[in-house]
Amino acid sequence: xxxxxxxxxxxxxxxxxxxxxxxxxxxxxxxxxxxxxxxxxxxxxxxxxxxxxxxxxxxxxxxxxxxxxxxxxxxxxxxxxxxxxxxxxxxxxxxxxxxxxxxxxxxxxxxxxxxxxxxxxxxxxxxxxxxxxxxxxxxxxxxxxxxxxxxxxxxxxxxxxxxxxxxxxxxxxxxxxxxxxxxxxxxxxxxxxxxxxxxxxxxxxxxxxxxxxxxxxxxxxxxxxxxxxxxxxxxxxxxxxxxxxxxxxxxxxxxxxxxxxxxxxxxxxxxxxxxxxxxxxxxxxxxxxxxxxxxxxxxxxxxxxxxxx
Amino acid sequence: xxxxxxxxxxxxxxxxxxxxxxxxxxxxxxxxxxxxxxxxxxxxxxxxxxxxxxxxxxxxxxxxxxxxxxxxxxxxxxxxxxxxxxxxxxxxxxxxxxxxxxxxxxxxxxxxxxxxxxxxxxxxxxxxxxxxxxxxxxxxxxxxxxxxxxxxxxxxxxxxxxxxxxxxxxxxxxxxxxxxxxxxxxxxxxxxxxxxxxxxxxxxxxxxxxxxxxxxxxxxxxxxxxxxxxxxxxxxxxxxxxxxxxxxxxxxxxxxxxxxxxxxxxxxxxxxxxxxxxxxxxxxxxxxxxxxxxxxxxxxxxxxxxxxxxxxxxxxxxxxxxxxxxxxxxx
Numbered sequence: 328x329x330x331x332x333x334x335x336x337x338x339x340x341x342x343x344x345x346x347x348x349x350x351x352x353x354x355x356x357x358x359x360x361x362x363x364x365x366x367x368x369x370x371x372x373x374x375x376x377x378x379x380x381x382x383x384x385x386x387x388x389x390x391x392x393x394x395x396x397x398x399x400x401x402x403x404x405x406x407x408x409x410x411x412x413x414x415x416x417x418x419x420x421x422x423x424x425x426x427x428x429x430x431x432x433x434x435x436x437x438x439x440x441x442x443x444x445x446x447x448x449x450x451x452x453x454x455x456x457x458x459x460x461x462x463x464x465x466x467x468x469x470x471x472x473x474x475x476x477x478x479x480x481x482x483x484x485x486x487x488x489x490x491x492x493x494x495x496x497x498x499x500x501x502x503x504x505x506x507x508x509x510x511x512x513x514x515x516x517x518x519x520x521x522x523x524x525x526x527x528x529x530x531x532x533x534x535x536x537x538x539x540x541x542x543x544x545x546x547x548x549x550x551x552x553x554x555x556x557x558x559x560x561x562x563x564x565x566x567x568x569x570x571x572x573x574x575x576x577x578x579x580x581x582x583x584x585x586x587x588x589x590x591x592x593x594x595x596x597x598x599x600x601x602x603x604x605x606x607x608x609x610x611x612x613x614x615x616x617x618x619x620x621x622x623x624x625x626x627x628x629x630x631x632x633x634x635x636x
Numbered sequence: 637x638x639x640x641x642x643x644x645x646x647x648x649x650x651x652x653x654x655x656x657x658x659x660x661x662x663x664x665x666x667x668x669x670x671x672x673x674x675x676x677x678x679x680x681x682x683x684x685x686x687x688x689x690x691x692x693x694x695x696x697x698x699x700x701x702x703x704x705x706x707x708x709x710x711x712x713x714x715x716x717x718x719x720x721x722x723x724x725x726x727x728x729x730x731x732x733x734x735x736x737x738x739x740x741x742x743x744x745x746x747x748x749x750x751x752x753x754x755x756x757x758x759x760x761x762x763x764x765x766x767x768x769x770x771x772x773x774x775x776x777x778x779x780x781x782x783x784x785x786x787x788x789x790x791x792x793x794x795x796x797x798x799x800x801x802x803x804x805x806x807x808x809x810x811x812x813x814x815x816x817x818x819x820x821x822x823x824x825x826x827x828x829x830x831x832x833x834x835x836x837x838x839x840x841x842x843x844x845x846x847x848x849x850x851x852x853x854x855x856x857x858x859x860x861x862x863x864x865x866x867x868x869x870x871x872x873x874x875x876x877x878x879x880x881x882x883x884x885x886x887x888x889x890x891x892x893x894x895x896x897x898x899x900x901x902x903x904x905x906x907x908x909x910x911x912x913x914x915x916x917x918x919x920x921x922x923x924x925x926x927x928x929x930x931x932x933x934x935x936x937x938x939x940x941x942x943x944x945x946x947x948x949x950x951x952x953x954x955x956x957x958x959x960x961x962x963x964x965x966x967x
Contacts, residue, residue, distance in 0.1 A: 352762060357776045360840065363791045364779070366802055370794065381816055382807040439684065443675040452674040462681070465689040467954045468895050471918045472947040475925055475936050476695035477688070507688035510681065538667045568784035571899040571922065585725075590786045590904050600794055607787055618782055622775035625782070629841065629850035 364611060371409065371604040377402040378601050408605035418606050420581055421588035422613070424498070428573075428584060429503040429566035433559040436513040439506070440558055441551060444517025445543060449529065459518070466511035470571055477573055496582040501573060507567045512538055512565075513558040519631040520554035521547070553627075559623050561628035567614075585610045693947065696940045704937030734942065736912050737920035738949075740827060742941035744916060745895040748834045752891060753884075755776040755835065756842030774844075789904025790832050795948055796820055820906050823913035830905060830914050835896065842887055849883025850876070885961040892957070893950055917946050 334429050370378060370383070377384065384401045392398045400584070406456030412418055429532050446452070478495075532542035573584045583591070589610060590605045618625070662668075668676065700721050702714040712804050725734045765775065780788070798818035807813040821830045853876065861871045899918040902908050908915035908923070915923075925939025 349762070350764070350767075351766075353773055355795075356759065356762075357773050359836070360777050360780050363788075363795060366795060367791055379801050381802050381805065382808065383800065385804055418825055437682050443681040447675045448671040450674045452671040454763050455674075459683070462685065465685055467893060467951060468689060468693060469918070469943070469946050469950050471897065471899075471921050472943040473689060473692035473773075474694050474922075475699065475940055475943065476692035479936075484729040487639055496721060504688055507684055510685065514681075537666065539668045539670065539673050540668060550802070559732060568782075569788060570784065570786045570903070571918070575922075575926070584766070586784045586786050586900070590900070592790075600797070603790060607790055610784075610787060614782055614784075618775045618779050619772070622771055625778065626774070630845055 338618050348556050363580060364608075364615070367604050367608050367611065371601070371608045372404045372406070373402060373601070374405045375406065375556060375601050390414050408601040409609070411599075412602040412605040413608070415602060416588060416592065417581060418585075418588065418609055421583055421585040422610065424577075424585070425499050425581060425584040426595065426613075428505070429563045431498060432505040432509065432566040433563040434582075435506040436509050436562045437555050437559050439510055440513025440517050441548060441555065443510075443514045444554075445521055445547060447514065447516040448521035449524075449547075450539075459514075461474075462514050463511050465507075473504065474571065477572075479574060485580060495576055497580045498582075500576050501584075504572055505569060506562075509562045509565050513562055516558045516561065516628055516631045517551070520557075522552060524550065553624075554631075556621075557624050557628040557631065560617075560624050564617075564625070650861055656839060658882065661778060673917055694949075696943050700941035700944045705936070714851075717760060717937075721937045722945070725938065725941055725945070733915070733919075733920055733924075735943075737915050737917045740913070740915055741822060741898070741917040743827060744831050744834070744898060745892060747836075747889050748831050748895055749888065751831075751835045752839045753887070754844045755839045756846055756887070759839060759843035760846040763843060764850060772774055777840045778844065779840075780837045783837065785837075785898075785900035786904040788833070789901045793820070793905050796829065816864055821910055823910055826910060826913050830901060833905070834898070838891060838895075842891060845887040845890065846880070849880050852883075853879045857932060881961055886958060888957055888961070889954060892953055896950055896953065897946070917942070917949075920948060 355364070369387075372387070387402055387404050388398050388400055391397050443462065447462075469588060481495045481500050484490050491497065493503075494500055524547070527544055529542050532537075532546045537545060567584075568586060569584075570586045571588065573587045574590070577583045577587055580588075589603070589606055592606060593599050647655065663886035681695075692936070699714075701718060702716055704714065728734070759777070763770075767773075783791075796819045798821060801814055801816060801819070803819070804813060804816035820826045843928075857875050857879075858871055863873060866874070897918050899922065900914045902914045902916050902919045906914045908919050921939050924942055925935045927935070
């Protein structure tokens with residue numbers, strides 16, 4: 328077909344096709360991304376007999392066209408997997424532990440990151456670049472290379488008076504290493520944000536007779552709430568997801584975080600998939616809510632400094 | 637910062653030119669110079685990193701040069717053994733677990749990261765367009781990235797169940813398989829599958845970083861190129877790629893180092909099996925340290941030596957990226 332043969336309708340069809348193709352591919356990617364969530368939910372609601380059949384029944388109900396249209400139940404939905412999961416393991420406690428550790432890490436990193444980020448972006452002092460590079464360098468170091476010494480330290484501290492809150496099976500015992508490992512990212516987010524603030528903010532404060540500390544606490548920090556939220560969310564997700572240190576440091580079941588709790592479900596002889604899928608789905612609920620509420624902030628945090636550096 | 641007010645304040649309070657009493661009064665009133673304030677703000681941060689990042693690394697290196705005990709009993713002394721732990725890892729008499737893990741990690745990292753880069757770029761180009769409810773789509777697409785690795789491993793272990801896996805079921809229904817396939821039971825296939833899972837999980841992360849980089853490239857450059865008659869490919873090669881370099885550096889480092897440290901995925905998906913087919917370096921080091929206190933050396937010595945080697949390789953990778961992609965004069 329040459330260009331001259333194209334009618335307006337052809338162009339319209341082409342446009343519609345393009346749009347369909349575009350939204351079709353977006354929809355396909357969304358489905359591929361979310362399918363496991365759907366699958367975990369379906370599996371967790373199946374009675375145990377239905378879990379181990381092949382070919383698989385996907386939906387609990389289907390529409391049948393024999394003798395007119397009717398809805399046919401394929402299998403009954405049940406909450407028994409959830410009851411078993413909650414009865415066997417303290418899943419609620421795991422979630423609470425994760426929440427405490429992740430929040431503690433986020434608070435600590437926001438505090439330290441804001442102060443360091445402010446100094447590194449808006450103050451003049453000697454050794455500024457080396458200090459920034461030193462902080463960022465720690466982001467390159469593998470976690471495993473810090474595991475054994477910190478584990479030994481936690482064991483040693485366990486016998487001392489501070490062991491009650493710094494040893495193994497303590498929240499701070501995880502929060503402090505997590506905060507140290509994520510600090511470079513927090514510092515980076517803050518210094519990228521502070522760099523964009525106009526100089527006039529500080530000038531106005533100094534002119535009004537505030538000290539530099541006054542400027543920091545009364546002007547800079549209050550306007551940096553967006554950066555604080557971004558850094559807190561990024562650090563929170565990291566701490567919520569961490570596994571290697573949580574596995575090593577939390578040896579008591581009541582102190583385990585959700586990642587460790589779920590990873591250690593079952594034993595070497597059997598894997599109770601029904602209860603595991605129920606526990607997994609419980610752990611996904613807070614994450615799903617988090618993603619849908621904070622998606623914008625998460626993207627900001629991941630991409631802060633990108634394209635500007 | 638070149639603001640005159642700050643300079644005025646700094647000349648009032650320049651250290652060295654004032655008496656000790658004036659300086660103390662200044663401190664009491666919390667009037668600090670920039671340098672003093674930076675010291676106050678950065679000292680806790682640096683002490684924190686010194687204690688929890690630099691000290692542990694040095695201790696790991698130190699421990700790797702000694703015999704080690706998982707828990708030191710009274711009377712046990714660590715003895716200096718030089719590079720003996722490294723010799724046992726790198727030149728073992730029997731099984732070569734380290735080199736196997738090295739191969740697994742290298743394959744896993746350097747197949748998944750380029751694949752994520754290609755798919756991520758495609759996805760970024762798709763997401764450049766604005767549409768209603770884009771944030772919902774974006775949240776859904778980003779979801780796999782936010783999923784905890786080890787939970788993700790359990791999810792896929794179930795979906796890839798050798799007899800009742802939904803992936804098998806879909807492939808059977810599509811006519812691609814005759815019967816359920818045990819993806820995680822055959823050494824080669826298990827490693828490919830694990831690599832595929834990580835590509836599924838982190839492509840969206842790559843896409844969103846690249847999207848931020850793409851949107852920072854000014855549209856006028858493309859307009860000018862179009863007026864000059866440059867093809868789409870020329871525009872991509874001569875405008876997009878060079879200007880995307882700093883973003884690529886960030887994206888590659890942010891993906892390569894975590895991929896190289898994969899632990900939760902093999903732990904939850906296969907436990908490193910079948911055999912050692914999916915045992916990554918960090919899984920190997922963790923098992924050497926905690927599951928496997930050898931007869932002469934405690935596991936911590938072997939684990940520390942393995943951790944030191946992992947650190948060295950990670951730093952080499954970072955160095956290669958920075959030297960090939962970092963261009964301070966670009967902007």
